Amino acid sequence: MITYLEAIRAALDKALADDPRVFLYGQDIGSFGGAFKVTKNLAAKFPGRVLDAPLSEDAIVGVAIGAAIEGMRPVVEMQFADFSTCGFNQIVNHAATLFYRTEVPCPIVVRLPSGGTSGSGPFHSQSMEALYAHYPGLIVMTPGTVEDAYSMLLEAIALDDPVIFCEHKFLYNHLKAEKLPGQNLPVGKARLARHGRDATIVTYSAMVHESLAAAEELTGDGYEIEIVDLRTVKPLDTDTVLASVARTGRLLCVSEAFPWGGVSAEVVARVAAEGFGLLDAPPQRLNAKDTPVPYHPDLWTAHRPTASAIASATRRLLEM
Amino acid sequence: MLLARILEEKLASLYRAGAIHGGVFLGRGQEALSVSVGSNLRKGDIFAPLIRDQAGRMAFGDTVLDTLRTYLGSQLGSMRGRDGNIHRGRPREGYYAMISHLGAMIPAVCGALMARRMRGETGVVGATCLGDGGTSTGAFHEGLNVAAVEKLPLVLVIANNQYAYSTPSNRQFACADLIDKAAGYGVASHRVDGTDLSACLAVLGVAVRAAREGGGPQMIVGDLLRLVGHGEHDDASYIDPRLKASPLGRDCVKVAESFSIEKGWATAEEIAAWRAEAKKEVDATAAKVRREVSPDPGDEEWSAISDTRLADNFLEA
Numbered sequence: 337m338i339t340y341l342e343a344i345r346a347a348l349d350k351a352l353a354d355d356p357r358v359f360l361y362g363q364d365i366g367s368f369g370g371a372f373k374v375t376k377n378l379a380a381k382f383p384g385r386v387l388d389a390p391l392s393e394d395a396i397v398g399v400a401i402g403a404a405i406e407g408m409r410p411v412v413e414m415q416f417a418d419f420s421t422c423g424f425n426q427i428v429n430h431a432a433t434l435f436y437r438t439e440v441p442c443p444i445v446v447r448l449p450s451g452g453t454s455g456s457g458p459f460h461s462q463s464m465e466a467l468y469a470h471y472p473g474l475i476v477m478t479p480g481t482v483e484d485a486y487s488m489l490l491e492a493i494a495l496d497d498p499v500i501f502c503e504h505k506f507l508y509n510h511l512k513a514e515k516l517p518g519q520n521l522p523v524g525k526a527r528l529a530r531h532g533r534d535a536t537i538v539t540y541s542a543m544v545h546e547s548l549a550a551a552e553e554l555t556g557d558g559y560e561i562e563i564v565d566l567r568t569v570k571p572l573d574t575d576t577v578l579a580s581v582a583r584t585g586r587l588l589c590v591s592e593a594f595p596w597g598g599v600s601a602e603v604v605a606r607v608a609a610e611g612f613g614l615l616d617a618p619p620q621r622l623n624a625k626d627t628p629v630p631y632h633p634d635l636w637t638a639h640r641p642t643a644s645a646i647a648s649a650t651r652r653l654l655e656m
Numbered sequence: 657m658l659l660a661r662i663l664e665e666k667l668a669s670l671y672r673a674g675a676i677h678g679g680v681f682l683g684r685g686q687e688a689l690s691v692s693v694g695s696n697l698r699k700g701d702i703f704a705p706l707i708r709d710q711a712g713r714m715a716f717g718d719t720v721l722d723t724l725r726t727y728l729g730s731q732l733g734s735m736r737g738r739d740g741n742i743h744r745g746r747p748r749e750g751y752y753a754m755i756s757h758l759g760a761m762i763p764a765v766c767g768a769l770m771a772r773r774m775r776g777e778t779g780v781v782g783a784t785c786l787g788d789g790g791t792s793t794g795a796f797h798e799g800l801n802v803a804a805v806e807k808l809p810l811v812l813v814i815a816n817n818q819y820a821y822s823t824p825s826n827r828q829f830a831c832a833d834l835i836d837k838a839a840g841y842g843v844a845s846h847r848v849d850g851t852d853l854s855a856c857l858a859v860l861g862v863a864v865r866a867a868r869e870g871g872g873p874q875m876i877v878g879d880l881l882r883l884v885g886h887g888e889h890d891d892a893s894y895i896d897p898r899l900k901a902s903p904l905g906r907d908c909v910k911v912a913e914s915f916s917i918e919k920g921w922a923t924a925e926e927i928a929a930w931r932a933e934a935k936k937e938v939d940a941t942a943a944k945v946r947r948e949v950s951p952d953p954g955d956e957e958w959s960a961i962s963d964t965r966l967a968d969n970f971l972e973a
């Protein structure tokens with residue numbers, strides 16, 4: 337069995353082995369192996385290519401950009417997604433604009449250990465995909481399976497554009513698969529995580545699994561829920577979403593992020609604009625609450641969508 | 657240096673004539689320091705200039721033609737109308753295109769130098785410039801620290817021109833001297849009279865050589881005064897007249913010209929002829945560029961993504 341975290345490590349290992357242009361840069365990622373041990377043993381295996389960085393997110397991303405201009409393929413680890421705000425300027429103003437301005441691509445990957453885990457509180461729990469997806473020039477990946485964590489990270493490194501790779505901390509050790517995939521869907525293609533006919537849930541990352549559990553629960557009521565795992569939120573595979581809504585006529589979009597704007601709003605806006613006639617009920621969204629992510633496990637569980645909250649929201653949608 | 661001065665005078669007049677969209681930010685008074693950076697670098701080095709570095713840019717290989725194309729929004733310029741004025745470069749040639757955010761180029765040059773080192777290249781120098789105000793940014797701190805930790809051949813040139821837009825130095829930093837900042841990072845420092853071309857050339861020569869030979873990052877502070885507004889929209893009425901009258905307020909071009917005459921390197925007539933020649937080149941190039949095509953929104957590739965495999969997915973916006 338291989339975990340989501342091990343899949344990420346395996347992808348980094350393979351990228352380092354296959355491509356001399358790849359190097360890793362981030363806080364504590366060297367001999368220590370990173371805060372989550374994603375890079376465990378990689379520094380020893382690839383001397384001089386897994387580098388500890390000072391506590392300087394702006395400089396970490398800036399260094400990656402300069403190295404990318406010079407033809408390297410840097411992969412940056414943020415210790416937590418939340419700290420990427422300190423590197424935000426380099427990501428959105430430098431990396432994201434470089435190709436458009438200069439025709440020189442910026443093939444960097446910024447790995448964001450994202451999302452909530454119990455007890456992590458406001459500054460170690462955030463989901464930042466919408467923030468980065470807002471910016472032209474960035475690709476934003478949100479893998480929700482072990483297979484995707486592996487193959488999408490390899491794709492991210494191979495792409496010529498800057499990629500924000502949102503890996504979910506809750507999935508790190510919880511999610512396991514038999515083996516690593518050989519082939520996978522192309523970048524930017526969504527996946528049907530579950531077939532159904534009564535309603536479509538569009539989601540990504542850890543919420544795929546909460547939604548799958550909700551769909552299981554709803555089979556008890558005789559409902560078959562279809563689940564679309566977006567995989568990348570930018571580019572956004574509107575075609576797969578619309579095709580599913582065409583089958584079910586109902587849409588619920590679920591994310592773990594804050595509710596104002598964001599990926600779920602983007603999906604609803606696109607379906608409303610391009611597939612209004614397919615809808616039998618108003619499209620719905622379920623996100624986290626509009627407060628910082630709370631620390632206490634009871635508050636945290638109520639703050640983010642859970643399987644039972646998703647099941648309730650889906651029931652309401654089915655009754656509309 | 658003289659060509660940069662004359663080109664910038666042309667930019668100012670084009671701006672006043674309404675021929676330039678957006679701002680014009682000039683380096684008058686800072687040419688001696690700037691040109692000394694560019695002329696101490698060589699092909700294969702990296703240079704990330706900033707706002708007031710027309711002279712250094714040209715010494716590093718930028719041209720009157722591409723400068724005017726970028727300012728006048730010609731489709732043929734290196735930025736193709738997608739960016740303008742000082743935000744230009746050719747990163748593939750080691751000539752980086754600044755983003756506006758002050759300090760941001762320092763870590764990028766560090767990364768470039770780390771990449772060169774990983775690939776086994778030696779003897780490379782990466783230089784970048786900043787103002788006194790830019791030393792207050794987090795990026796300055798983070799970048800200089802990374803350069804020191806990684807012992808990179810970075811040359812950071814601070815044009816200490818006494819103001820950041822309207823903000824005087826006493827509202828910008830409280831250390832006795834800007835140069836003190838370098839010691840805190842373990843970075844070697846140099847100071848120079850930024851109005852004196854021969855001093856600037858010499859000090860930059862020493863600093864660039866030290867970086868090239870493995871001496872680690874070098875910070876240079878050049879003291880001078882901005883002899884124009886922050887941009888051409890700004891009358892700079894806030895500048896203390898006592899500073900203008902002080903040695904800091906000397907015009908580095910005039911200083912260099914008198915020095916050359918004094919040394920017998922050139923006569924006043926020869927200098928006048930160089931000026932006339934530079935003016936002719938600048939005027940002719942501007943006239944030509946003004947007839948060039950602007951970018952066409954209908955033909956514009958409205959994509960910020962380079963990977964063609966993904967282009968289709970982004971067309972839907």
Ligand SMILES: Cc1ncc(C[n+]2csc(CCOP(=O)(O)OP(=O)(O)O)c2C)c(N)n1
Nearest residue numbers: 708756757758787788789790817819820821
């Ligand atoms: C991070 C950031 N904040 C604000 C600005 C707006 N800005 C542009 S130039 C400038 C003043 C810069 O002063 P200094 O660094 O001393 O350079 P000088 O203009 O004097 O050459 C400011 C505030 C900016 N470009 N970047």
Ligand SMILES: [Mg+2]
Nearest residue numbers: 787788819820
């Ligand atoms: Mg200044």
